[in-house]
Amino acid sequence: MDAQYPAHWEADVVLADGGTAHVRPIRPADADRLLAFYSRLSDESIYFRFFGPRPKLSDKEVAWFTNVDYTNRVALIATIGMEMVAVIRYDRVSATEGEVAFLVEDAHQGRGVASVLLEHLAATAHENGIETFIADVLPANMKMMGVLRQAGYTAQSRFADGVVRMTLDLAPTETSAEVTAAREHRAEARSIERLLTPGSVAVIGASREPGGVGQTVLRNLLAADFTGPVYPVHREVRAVAGVRAYPSVDAIDGEVDLAVVAVPAESVLDVVKECAEKGVHGLVVVSSGFGETGAGGRARQDELASIARSYGLRVVGPNCLGIANTDPATRLNATLAATLPGRGRVGFFSQSGALGTALLQRVAQRGMGISSFVSAGNRADVSGNDLLQYWEEDEASEVILLYLESLGNPRKFTRLARRIARRKPIVAVKSGGTPVGHSARALRLPDSAISSLFAQAGLIRVDDLIQLFDVGQLLAHQPLPAGPRVGLVTNSDAMGLLAVHASADAGLEPRPPVNLGASAGPSEFGTALADVLASGEVDAAVVIYMPPIPGDTAGVAAELLKVSQDTGKPVLATFEGHLGMHPDLRVGRTPARGSIPSYAAPEEAVRALAHVVRYSAWLAHPAGTPPELPDLNPEAAHALVTHHLDLLPAASETGGAEGAAASAIGASEVDGSAAGARAPEADGPEAGGFASGGPPAQEAGAGPVEIDATELLACYGITVWPAPIVRSPDEAAEAAELLGWPVVVKVTGAEAARRAGTVRLGLGGPATVRAAYTELAGQYGDDVGLAVQRMVPQPAVPTVVGVAEDPAFGPVVSFGLGDVTARLLEDEGFRLAPLTAEDAAGLIRSVRAAPLLFGEYGYPPVAVEALEDLLVRVGRLAHDLPEVARLDLDQVLVGESEVIVLGARAVLKTPPGPRQDGGPRRLT
Numbered sequence: 046m047d048a049q050y051p052a053h054w055e056a057d058v059v060l061a062d063g064g065t066a067h068v069r070p071i072r073p074a075d076a077d078r079l080l081a082f083y084s085r086l087s088d089e090s091i092y093f094r095f096f097g098p099r100p101k102l103s104d105k106e107v108a109w110f111t112n113v114d115y116t117n118r119v120a121l122i123a124t125i126g127m128e129m130v131a132v133i134r135y136d137r138v139s140a141t142e143g144e145v146a147f148l149v150e151d152a153h154q155g156r157g158v159a160s161v162l163l164e165h166l167a168a169t170a171h172e173n174g175i176e177t178f179i180a181d182v183l184p185a186n187m188k189m190m191g192v193l194r195q196a197g198y199t200a201q202s203r204f205a206d207g208v209v210r211m212t213l214d215l216a217p218t219e220t221s222a223e224v225t226a227a228r229e230h231r232a233e234a235r236s237i238e239r240l241l242t243p244g245s246v247a248v249i250g251a252s253r254e255p256g257g258v259g260q261t262v263l264r265n266l267l268a269a270d271f272t273g274p275v276y277p278v279h280r281e282v283r284a285v286a287g288v289r290a291y292p293s294v295d296a297i298d299g300e301v302d303l304a305v306v307a308v309p310a311e312s313v314l315d316v317v318k319e320c321a322e323k324g325v326h327g328l329v330v331v332s333s334g335f336g337e338t339g340a341g342g343r344a345r346q347d348e349l350a351s352i353a354r355s356y357g358l359r360v361v362g363p364n365c366l367g368i369a370n371t372d373p374a375t376r377l378n379a380t381l382a383a384t385l386p387g388r389g390r391v392g393f394f395s396q397s398g399a400l401g402t403a404l405l406q407r408v409a410q411r412g413m414g415i416s417s418f419v420s421a422g423n424r425a426d427v428s429g430n431d432l433l434q435y436w437e438e439d440e441a442s443e444v445i446l447l448y449l450e451s452l453g454n455p456r457k458f459t460r461l462a463r464r465i466a467r468r469k470p471i472v473a474v475k476s477g478g479t480p481v482g483h484s485a486r487a488l489r490l491p492d493s494a495i496s497s498l499f500a501q502a503g504l505i506r507v508d509d510l511i512q513l514f515d516v517g518q519l520l521a522h523q524p525l526p527a528g529p530r531v532g533l534v535t536n537s538d539a540m541g542l543l544a545v546h547a548s549a550d551a552g553l554e555p556r557p558p559v560n561l562g563a564s565a566g567p568s569e570f571g572t573a574l575a576d577v578l579a580s581g582e583v584d585a586a587v588v589i590y591m592p593p594i595p596g597d598t599a600g601v602a603a604e605l606l607k608v609s610q611d612t613g614k615p616v617l618a619t620f621e622g623h624l625g626m627h628p629d630l631r632v633g634r635t636p637a638r639g640s641i642p643s644y645a646a647p648e649e650a651v652r653a654l655a656h657v658v659r660y661s662a663w664l665a666h667p668a669g670t671p672p673e674l675p676d677l678n679p680e681a682a683h684a685l686v687t688h689h690l691d692l693l694p695a696a697s698e699t700g701g702a703e704g705a706a707a708s709a710i711g712a713s714e715v716d717g718s719a720a721g722a723r724a725p726e727a728d729g730p731e732a733g734g735f736a737s738g739g740p741p742a743q744e745a746g747a748g749p750v751e752i753d754a755t756e757l758l759a760c761y762g763i764t765v766w767p768a769p770i771v772r773s774p775d776e777a778a779e780a781a782e783l784l785g786w787p788v789v790v791k792v793t794g795a796e797a798a799r800r801a802g803t804v805r806l807g808l809g810g811p812a813t814v815r816a817a818y819t820e821l822a823g824q825y826g827d828d829v830g831l832a833v834q835r836m837v838p839q840p841a842v843p844t845v846v847g848v849a850e851d852p853a854f855g856p857v858v859s860f861g862l863g864d865v866t867a868r869l870l871e872d873e874g875f876r877l878a879p880l881t882a883e884d885a886a887g888l889i890r891s892v893r894a895a896p897l898l899f900g901e902y903g904y905p906p907v908a909v910e911a912l913e914d915l916l917v918r919v920g921r922l923a924h925d926l927p928e929v930a931r932l933d934l935d936q937v938l939v940g941e942s943e944v945i946v947l948g949a950r951a952v953l954k955t956p957p958g959p960r961q962d963g964g965p966r967r968l969t
Contacts, residue, residue: 064326246274265381371417445472457962528584535588567600674921686953757929
């Protein structure tokens with residue numbers, strides 16, 4: 046039979062030791078693979094699994110184990126190369142219970158295979174309605190009991206008849222999520238550590254041709270004095286660069302930990318298989334001719350990643366510059382760059398191979414130093430996310446610099462950054478485009494939204510490479526500032542004024558500069574800087590020294606270093622216009638903590654300082670957790686969403702949008718017309734995304750269907766004011782009487798909120814309502830939807846709240862003011878769902894028009910706390926319901942004591958699979 050299971054049940058995974066495996070459901074064609082696996086098992090493993098000896102499996106047993114229905118009986122296997130190394134299965138024993146058992150080949154026990162298989166099986170069971178796993182375990186089988194107990198699920202056990210029966214509640218818990226994240230972190234960090242700390246390196250394709258790619262990597266390895274053996278591999282020659290060469294990887298006498306591949310693209314796949322058979326841990330593929338060349342190259346690249354992962358190898362590249370580690374115990378320069386910076390505290394990731402050499406040269410010219418460097422190139426496998434996991438644990442890396450062209454798994458990226466940035470600063474420059482051949486989908490959020498989401502995660506996003514290094518050298522060598530107050534010491538009045546204006550423009554609070562005059566020497570600079578740093582009104586200092594002729598540069602530098610030590614406040618300099626770590630401002634022979642970074646101009650210094658000030662302010666606030674909310678009913682919301690989506694096929698059969706509207710439920714009771722559900726017009730105003738201009742819904746999956754969101758929001762404690770659709774002047778007057786005076790008559794639809802003249806306000810009687818209806822119907826047509834709604838009795842600020850399920854980042858909440866000017870200026874803020882109280886407060890204050898909510902410009906202060914509560918509830922809805930592709934609350938009026946939601950529409954869509962970065966561990 047053909048496999049009938051969701052595609053997301055297959056996954057590449059990283060094991061506890063850093064190797065990889067492939068997880069997938071078992072198939073009937075795996076019969077021979079199962080028998081071979083069983084033949085390699087020890088008697089003890091078989092005894093623990095079957096409670097007795099079983100030398101071999103019968104044909105009937107093989108058929109039973111390999112033929113499953115993927116619903117009531119599910120089995121997952123882990124494979125490495127062509128071999129099966131583990132299997133886990135459940136058999137449903139009741140509506141919500143499944144009996145679980147697993148078996149891991151002895152040679153692969155202790156690698157975390159069982160733990161990752163249990164995560165994936167629990168996810169498949171949840172999809173099939175299984176809520177509990179039960180397992181009967183022999184008391185001596187401590188390994189299996191350990192796997193089950195350490196999974197993080199609520200577990201119970203009892204002993205009877207010589208067997209321990211363990212029961213696992215599969216409901217996700219905070220502990221189970223933490224266990225999964227911790228295991229993922231350790232495994233991915235270990236996989237990168239194996240790449241960056243090899244005991245030996247083979248360079249495959251190292252020819253005698255001067256300037257060749259392979260020979261360049263080989264010579265750079267030798268020049269860096271790599272601490273282990275280096276093996277050139279060439280099919281024909283006996284030596285390359287004076288080092289004995291081997292005709293193949295297999296012919297190498299010793300073990301090979303890392304292989305640098307520099308052969309033509311069409312030969313790379315064969316090399317991967319050779320390396321797998323040799324037991325190589327990882328590959329650096331510098332060869333080009335893959336995804337950057339088009340569809341054919343992309344297919345070859347995907348095959349490269351698939352084969353390598355299936356054999357347990359991690360891959361850097363292809364089309365990359367290489368990797369480097371400056372640790373004296375390793376001294377690895379497996380790159381095409383001859384110039385490698387010295388030892389430092391900065392971990393540096395560059396997605397671009399072409400820019401990599403220039404970037405390393407700039408780091409070296411600044412005298413910064415690095416701990417390790419990885420150029421991912423086309424990023425078929427290893428990505429910035431993997432490096433974040435490694436650098437989080439690497440004690441030698443105190444600052445992380447990232448040059449990104451695309452994000453492979455942005456949701457995971459922001460999750461990791463949010464955690465790691467609490468310990469180590471992360472600085473990223475992201476280019477605007479997504480080059481051909483890179484595996485990430487182009488981001489669909491506006492660039493301002495990406496900056497907001499990065500800031501929410503504590504990541505320092507800079508505009509260009511100059512700022513990347515400007516900020517990096519400050520973080521690597523100086524303490525964090527406690528606030529934005531900047532003291533200035535200068536010997537140039539003009540430069541001091543430039544620094545004042547630049548500081549104010551960057552959001553800092555400059556103090557009047559201390560101008561020492563052109564003839565000031567070491568003692569004057571030292572005394573002035575000491576006074577500035579001792580002031581309780583200063584959090585950081587910028588020193589500007591443009592020496593006269595002659596000047597005592599070394600003396601001034603020595604005095605600045607002496608005065609700045611142990612003050613706990615950062616000091617930056619514009620020192621002789623030098624860019625980088627000025628030799629005289631270094632602590633020791635190489636830059637160490639306490640060295641003073643120098644910038645070519647004061648504007649660059651204060652701009653770097655401003656980035657670090659914002660990061661320090663983010664650190665000062667607690668991370669927070671989404672608050673507990675009363676009056677939530679996510680189960681009812683899920684049932685409502687499921688019901689609407691279940692009606693979608695019927696809607697298609699009855700003729701698109703009208704059929705969907707006719708068959709949908711959930712319309713507000715006061716809305717007696719088509720306020721239920723409809724399929725959005727493909728080219729209508731909703732097709733572009735948020736009503737307020739935010740990100741659109743994802744395109745994959747069944748749907749979409751648009752509904753009135755009144756009932757859905759009620760499940761999360763949010764009330765939408767009724768606004769019945771009316772079809773005549775008399776209906777309008779009758780609705781107004783029911784709602785209570787005064788009322789408004791308005792044109793419905795997302796576009797109406799964007800246009801002036803679509804609302805008639807303050808209508809106090811039937812005659813004025815009828816007149817308003819007649820006027821609007823005459824202006825916009827009889828078939829336009831007109832609604833009557835009670836008028837808000839107090840002054841209020843109009844705002845717009847939205848949600849979109851972004852295909853990359855997942856659920857994103859947007860907020861902005863609802864007036865036409867704010868919409869035109871796209872004055873919106875964005876945050877990832879779910880929202881903490883701090884996230885909601887920051888989201889409101891992130892828009893430029895936020896002062897209107899806080900009593901400025903003559904407006905009365907409004908109920909901001911109630912608005913924050915609304916945003917938290919909307920974020921919780923977005924987090925709970927991935928089927929909500931888009932949600933628009935338009936408008937939300939914020940009054941002096943409450944928030945009032947005047948209208949809400951939702952677009953529902955069946956997601957194609959679990960959200961990225963949700964569920965069990967997988968390589969993405």
